[in-house]
Amino acid sequence: ANCLNRLSYGGSIGWNVVNVATLIIFRGQWVNKMAIVRSFSPFIIVSCIGLLMAGWPFFMGLSFFSLLMIGWFLFG
Known part of the structure; x- marks a missing residue:
């Protein structure tokens, strides 16, 4: 989450662990x-x-x- 905030991934600097977990669950691929x-x-x-x-x-x-x-x- 810290790295995503520093990179402003998706134009957002409000990343936290819950957002990252949600992103992995719904947008991740096996x-x-x-x-x-x-x-x-x-x-x-x-x-x-x-x-x-x-x-x-x-x-x-x-x-x-x-x-x-x-x-x-x-x-x-």
């Missing part, structure tokens, strides 16, 4: 299908291991922690 698999496979593997070891409470804890981190990121 190189190929294998890149998608390599990006999401660690999350899927950890989720499967957590589901097998702890069951649904694992996902409840993961959801709570994720919401806590998102709130801290946006409002903290």
Whole structure:
């Protein structure tokens, strides 16, 4: 975000991490299908291991922690 502000990317100097994340999510492109698999496979593997070891409470804890981190990121 700091680099984009210094370069005045898109004529704007109001870039922040949320703007950059939104830009990546909606305007980003994958190189190929294998890149998608390599990006999401660690999350899927950890989720499967957590589901097998702890069951649904694992996902409840993961959801709570994720919401806590998102709130801290946006409002903290």
